[in-house]
Amino acid sequence: MRDDGTLDDPYAPSSPTADTEDSTSTERTTTATRLRAYARDLTGRRRAHVALATGVVCCLGLAAVAQVRDDGAGPARTDSLAGSAELVQRAEQQTASRGLDRSATPSTPAASPSSSADPDTAKRARKAAPAPPTDPAPVAGLDEDQMENAEAIVRAGRDMGVPRRGLVIAVATAMQESNLYNVASGVLPESQNYPHQGVGWDHDSVGLFQQRSSSGWGPVGRLMDPEFATRQFLSALEQVPGWQRMRLTDAAQAVQVSAYPEHYQKHEWRAVRVVDAIVPSGR
Structure with missing residues (x-):
């Protein structure tokens, strides 16, 4: 609208x-x-x-x-x-290899020479050392002191590698010179300052082999030591040509130059028995 x-x-x-x-x-x-x-x-x-x-x-x-x-x-x-x-x-x-090497038992067959061995378990062959002398009861009529002196001679000779024949000669010589006693000298009072088992009067000779310091065998104190005296004797014996084939008395006389050269021979059988008792045959 x-x-x-x-x-x-x-x-x-x-x-x-x-x-x-x-x-x-x-x-x-x-x-x-x-x-x-x-x-x-x-x-x-x-x-x-x-x-x-x-x-x-x-x-x-x-x-x-x-x-x-x-x-x-x-x-x-x-x-x-x-x-x-x-x-x-x-x-x-x-x-696996080390387990076999280390767990070997006596029943396990030995490895052949061509097989390789674990250096940890390989054993080197050792040269058999000479058997040490025994400490037997006195034989051949010796007493305890004489037997101990004989043992000292044999031990020193064995250490030097001297054959059995040389040991017998040395023991027989000491039987003749000192009756296997470590004897001092009445002429040298100095020698009586060392362990000894009697006193002798044969010039200035001392010890088991009655060696003389004045003749160049060594100092008096050293000659009263049975081991040193033995080494001196055996060293001189080894310088004698053919000593191993000589009669015992001839070999001893070549070293000692004694006025009674044949007296050493009578001690041979006893010396053999003593050495055999200390170093049994085959050792």
């Missing part, structure tokens, strides 16, 4: 100016709304595309890196595995 009381005709054409303005405003609003919706839609799609592309690139990069690492580590890993297997095999072989 208009202001003048006239009813509007709904089917009557509207005013051109008003219609034009209303239509223009509506179209602008609709267009702006559509543009904003399109922009939002376009922005969402772009973000989705960017995210998708980024995910694809990351996956492709990881796959490439994994492939490169796998390709580069392939030979090294193969070599490492092969080396580890070889070390394990060697360790097992060494363990």
Whole structure:
């Protein structure tokens, strides 16, 4: 209804100016709304595309890196595995070998000369040492002191490597010279300062073999030592050519130069018995 009381005709054409303005405003609003919706839609799609592309690139990069690492580590890993297997095999072989060497029992067959032996268990062959003299009871009419002196002679000779014949000659000589007693000299009071078993008066002769310091046999104190005196006698005996084939009395006389050269011979049988008692035959 208009202001003048006239009813509007709904089917009557509207005013051109008003219609034009209303239509223009509506179209602008609709267009702006559509543009904003399109922009939002376009922005969402772009973000989705960017995210998708980024995910694809990351996956492709990881796959490439994994492939490169796998390709580069392939030979090294193969070599490492092969080396580890070889070390394990060697360790097992060494363990088995040492176990057999160390756990051998008397029933195990001996290894052949050509087989290699563990240096830890290999034994070197040792040269058999001469059996030491025994300490027997006195024989051949000797007393304890005489037997001990005879043993000292035999021990010294054995240490020098003198054969049995030389031991017999030395014992027989001491039987003749001192009756197997370590005798000091009344002419040399110095000799009585050392252990002795009697005093003699045959010039300056001392000890088991009645050796004279003035003749170059050695210092008085050393000559009173049965071992030293024996070494002096046997060293001189070994300088006599062919002494082993001589009669006992001739060999002894070549060293002692006694006024009674034949007296040594009578002691041979006793000397043999004494040496045999101290060093049994075959030793």
